[in-house]
Amino acid sequence: MSEQEILLSVKDLKIEGRSDETWNPIINGASFDLRKGEVLGMIGESGAGKSTVGLASMGFTRDGCRISGGSVVFDGIDLVTADAATKRSLLGKRIAYVAQSAAASFNPAHRIIDQHTEAPTQHGVYSKSESEEDAMDLYNRLRLPNPEEIGFRYPHQVSGGQLQRAMTAMAMSCRPDLIIFDEPTTALDVTTQIEVLASIRDIVEQFNTAAIYITHDLAVVAQMADRIKVLLRGDEVEESETRSMLSNPKEEYTKSLWAVRSFQRDLKAPVAINSTPVVSVQNVSAAYGKVPVLHDISFDIHPGRTVAVVGESGSGKSTAARCITGLLPPTKGVIQFDGENLPLDYRQRNRGQLRQAQMIYQMADTALNPRKKIGEIIGRPVEFYMGLKGAEKRKRVEQLLEQIELEPSQYIDRLPSELSGGQKQRVGIARSLAAEPKFIICDEVTSALDQLVAEGILRLLADLQDTLGLSYMFITHDLATVKSIADEVVVMKEGKVIEQGPKVEMFQPPHHPYTDLLLSSVPEMDPDWLTNLLDERGVDNIGDAASAKI
Amino acid sequence: MNSVLGIILQRLGLGLLTLLVVSVLIFASVNALPGDFAEAILGQGATPEAVASIREDLGLNKNPFSRYFSWLGGVLTGDFGTSFAQANMSSFAGSDTGKGGIESVAAQIAPRFKNTLFLAGVAAAIAIPLALTLGILAALYRNSVYDRAVNVTTLSAISSPEFFLAYILILFLAFLNPILPSLSNIYDGMAFSERLQKTLLPALTLTLAVTAQLMRMTRAAIINLLASPYIEMARLKGISPMRVIVRHALPNALAPIINVVALNLAYLITGVVVIEVVFVYPGIGQLFVDSVKIRDIPVVQACCLLFAAAYILLNLIADIMSILSNPRLRHPK
Numbered sequence: 001m002s003e004q005e006i007l008l009s010v011k012d013l014k015i016e017g018r019s020d021e022t023w024n025p026i027i028n029g030a031s032f033d034l035r036k037g038e039v040l041g042m043i044g045e046s047g048a049g050k051s052t053v054g055l056a057s058m059g060f061t062r063d064g065c066r067i068s069g070g071s072v073v074f075d076g077i078d079l080v081t082a083d084a085a086t087k088r089s090l091l092g093k094r095i096a097y098v099a100q101s102a103a104a105s106f107n108p109a110h111r112i113i114d115q116h117t118e119a120p121t122q123h124g125v126y127s128k129s130e131s132e133e134d135a136m137d138l139y140n141r142l143r144l145p146n147p148e149e150i151g152f153r154y155p156h157q158v159s160g161g162q163l164q165r166a167m168t169a170m171a172m173s174c175r176p177d178l179i180i181f182d183e184p185t186t187a188l189d190v191t192t193q194i195e196v197l198a199s200i201r202d203i204v205e206q207f208n209t210a211a212i213y214i215t216h217d218l219a220v221v222a223q224m225a226d227r228i229k230v231l232l233r234g235d236e237v238e239e240s241e242t243r244s245m246l247s248n249p250k251e252e253y254t255k256s257l258w259a260v261r262s263f264q265r266d267l268k269a270p271v272a273i274n275s276t277p278v279v280s281v282q283n284v285s286a287a288y289g290k291v292p293v294l295h296d297i298s299f300d301i302h303p304g305r306t307v308a309v310v311g312e313s314g315s316g317k318s319t320a321a322r323c324i325t326g327l328l329p330p331t332k333g334v335i336q337f338d339g340e341n342l343p344l345d346y347r348q349r350n351r352g353q354l355r356q357a358q359m360i361y362q363m364a365d366t367a368l369n370p371r372k373k374i375g376e377i378i379g380r381p382v383e384f385y386m387g388l389k390g391a392e393k394r395k396r397v398e399q400l401l402e403q404i405e406l407e408p409s410q411y412i413d414r415l416p417s418e419l420s421g422g423q424k425q426r427v428g429i430a431r432s433l434a435a436e437p438k439f440i441i442c443d444e445v446t447s448a449l450d451q452l453v454a455e456g457i458l459r460l461l462a463d464l465q466d467t468l469g470l471s472y473m474f475i476t477h478d479l480a481t482v483k484s485i486a487d488e489v490v491v492m493k494e495g496k497v498i499e500q501g502p503k504v505e506m507f508q509p510p511h512h513p514y515t516d517l518l519l520s521s522v523p524e525m526d527p528d529w530l531t532n533l534l535d536e537r538g539v540d541n542i543g544d545a546a547s548a549k550i
Numbered sequence: 551m552n553s554v555l556g557i558i559l560q561r562l563g564l565g566l567l568t569l570l571v572v573s574v575l576i577f578a579s580v581n582a583l584p585g586d587f588a589e590a591i592l593g594q595g596a597t598p599e600a601v602a603s604i605r606e607d608l609g610l611n612k613n614p615f616s617r618y619f620s621w622l623g624g625v626l627t628g629d630f631g632t633s634f635a636q637a638n639m640s641s642f643a644g645s646d647t648g649k650g651g652i653e654s655v656a657a658q659i660a661p662r663f664k665n666t667l668f669l670a671g672v673a674a675a676i677a678i679p680l681a682l683t684l685g686i687l688a689a690l691y692r693n694s695v696y697d698r699a700v701n702v703t704t705l706s707a708i709s710s711p712e713f714f715l716a717y718i719l720i721l722f723l724a725f726l727n728p729i730l731p732s733l734s735n736i737y738d739g740m741a742f743s744e745r746l747q748k749t750l751l752p753a754l755t756l757t758l759a760v761t762a763q764l765m766r767m768t769r770a771a772i773i774n775l776l777a778s779p780y781i782e783m784a785r786l787k788g789i790s791p792m793r794v795i796v797r798h799a800l801p802n803a804l805a806p807i808i809n810v811v812a813l814n815l816a817y818l819i820t821g822v823v824v825i826e827v828v829f830v831y832p833g834i835g836q837l838f839v840d841s842v843k844i845r846d847i848p849v850v851q852a853c854c855l856l857f858a859a860a861y862i863l864l865n866l867i868a869d870i871m872s873i874l875s876n877p878r879l880r881h882p883k
Contacts, residue, residue, distance in 0.1 A: 099782075
């Protein structure tokens with residue numbers, strides 16, 4: 001491979017971002033080479049500057065950022081010093097981009113195919129009709145259903161996974177030499193992710209396109225990349241061939257990334273047969289307006305246990321939580337708390353009943369009032385539920401902050417905007433603890449966080465469960481999280497409970513076919529995992545294979 | 551498509567309901583005006599008997615409810631009643647004179663309203679393309695000298711009183727460089743080109759008055775979208791800046807732009823009394839003000855209702871067009 005021609009050479013790239021009227025460094029000198037047809041994986045936590053480097057490889061910076069030094073030489077042209085017209089003549093034609101959210105990156109006002117043909121016609125590569133024909137060919141190669149017809153739909157008429165593949169096709173429309181993939185599967189469900197990963201890998205191989213594959217998911221990058229580069233807060237940590245990186249990471253930081261997935265709770269003794277569940281959901285059905293979303297679901301959550309509710313987006317996990325909290329009164333069924341029926345509508349529950357079920361949300365950013373100080377955010381439920389005031393209240397807030405491992409004197413007077421994502425999520429936990437509940441619903445609490453931070457949150461939740469005897473309903477789509485903390489698992493699909501039982505049983509065959517599909521779709525660190533899985537399922541029509549199994 | 555049709559029918563129904571409510575408000579507020587036609591026409595020396603007899607003639611002494619419903623019934627059949635002034639004029643004359651004598655309110659208003667629509671149409675035909683172009687260019691060259699110059703100019707224009715703008719235009723375009731006539735006394739049967747020429751100065755004045763808002767709204771609506779991922783995507787496809795704005799941003803910015811266009815069109819139809827007076831343009835605004843002065847209630851009510859209908863109709867059209875500009879509604883899943 002080394003004798004192949006170098007396509008892109010980034011040297012000592014420095015990027016600055018503007019905040020508070022000054023320019024601060026974001027990237028402190030990234031360097032890498034990319035040969036023709038090679039795939040470079042770029043990995044790091046959010047804020048590590050992966051996307052910034054990816055975009056800068058196209059000579060592009062977002063508003064408020066600038067390249068302050070170094071060079072990005074693409075096929076002999078330095079994109080840092082090139083004028084706008086030169087860069088425009090390369091973008092779309094020889095360097096293309098695939099964004100994280102296809103739904104947001106397709107223009108809602110135009111049909112997919114018209115956006116596909118735009119770059120080829122504008123750059124004079126193909127005529128409109130040639131490009132349309134080529135689009136159908138690409139859709140076919142990317143295994144999109146109805147390749148002849150799908151392009152003539154508007155973006156909102158196509159599912160997320162299909163749209164992501166259509167965007168990959170769009171990036172291919174001029175047969176570029178280089179494609180930047182910026183977290184292309186992060187927003188997708190695991191089962192959909194596989195199809196997109198396989199499509200991307202195939203098409204990049206078929207056309208011998210070089211690619212930079214940006215992701216925070218190690219297992220994903222292991223499937224896609226020839227080499228991996230690790231970034232940390234704008235600094236390069238290390239770079240090496242995928243297999244040697246996986247088997248023998250050198251730097252401490254890289255090792256810590258690899259180790260995250262090792263967190264594992266001890267198994268608990270089985271629940272006593274006559275124990276009364278803290279929460280019991282019995283034959284609950286619910287609907288949004290006239291659209292039914294939950295169909296006759298039942299499950300129990302016992303004291304001191306964690307029940308993980310898993311399923312793809314739209315499977316009704318969060319709706320089940322809304323039913324338990326009374327935000328969405330079920331149309332049928334019973335919600336019991338400690339063996340007693342709860343009023344279905346939260347408006348009819350008294351303060352004691354409300355106090356018992358607390359929630360922690362996915363987006364700590366939006367779940368905390370940005371204008372209240374941390375002390376006020378946690379103090380509010382302390383006062384509302386426990387009736388503490390003044391010095392007593394402050395003491396309790398400090399105690400709670402200690403429980404979530406944030407130094408009270410340092411954090412009590414800060415605003416949420418002065419906290420990191422993980423710290424905000426900790427505040428969310430403290431706020432729910434303030435009500436001194438028996439039961440907490442954790443709705444995708446770690447999915448917006450980086451793996452290291454997420455692991456910290458999981459450990460904290462586990463410790464709190466041990467010391468306070470809490471019960472959790474843990475909503476997630478991430479099976480790795482389920483493996484590490486759940487006692488029992490409930491698998492949901494299309495508003496129904498497909499399978500439920502203790503974790504040990506769930507992760508051992510025989511599975512329900514859908515559970516099996518979910519489990520086998522979780523990417524593993526083994527670089528051959530995707531290839532083997534595709535062989536197993538039948539490479540040609542993985543999408544059909546996936547749906548046929550259900 | 552059914553959902554769109556449903557929404558349109560619903561809006562249409564709401565529009566009619568609004569018009570009905572407005573008709574009540576118009577009737578009530580016109581009746582709340584101090585004095586009536588009888589007192590206004592007879593002046594201060596009127597004897598109570600004379601006043602009472604005119605009131606008797608015009609039905610002003612009936613109770614307001616029955617007057618409202620007879621008015622509403624007339625309106626629904628297209629009969630806006632008879633102008634008090636016209637009715638009295640002919641009764642003073644003693645008999646029918648000339649061609650038909652008493653004109654109905656509708657016949658009195660129709661030619662004036664046509665003139666008003668013509669003026670509004672000419673002004674809109676200049677202002678809307680101009681403002682959209684200026685707005686798009688301002689968005690394209692945002693924060694440049696051009697952007698600032700356009701902003702300052704249009705804002706100065708909108709901040710000056712209309713009559714002042716009118717006189718400035720007369721000074722430059724009719725007096726110093728006599729290109730356009732300063733009097734817009736158009737009449738029926740005038741050739742279109744001459745009519746257009748005479749309407750141009752008031753239309754230009756109105757253009758100056760509405761361009762700022764349209765242009766700034768266009769600029770803001772487009773700039774609002776420039777941070778969207780699909781705009782970034784278009785840039786990363788190497789699309790030229792002009793095409794990014796016109797093809798990728800503009801179609802998604804249409805809804806707010808359409809709404810502000812509708813509001814300004816409504817203003818052009820209903821709010822141009824001052825301009826009509828300055829240029830002696832025979833529009834509906836002057837008729838309206840004169841009728842209020844002499845408490846000629848049928849004319850005042852008809853004008854008010856017409857204005858309200860214009861507002862409601864234009865907003866209705868804007869709503870429908872905004873809905874249609876959303877591909878999610880045009881092409882449901």
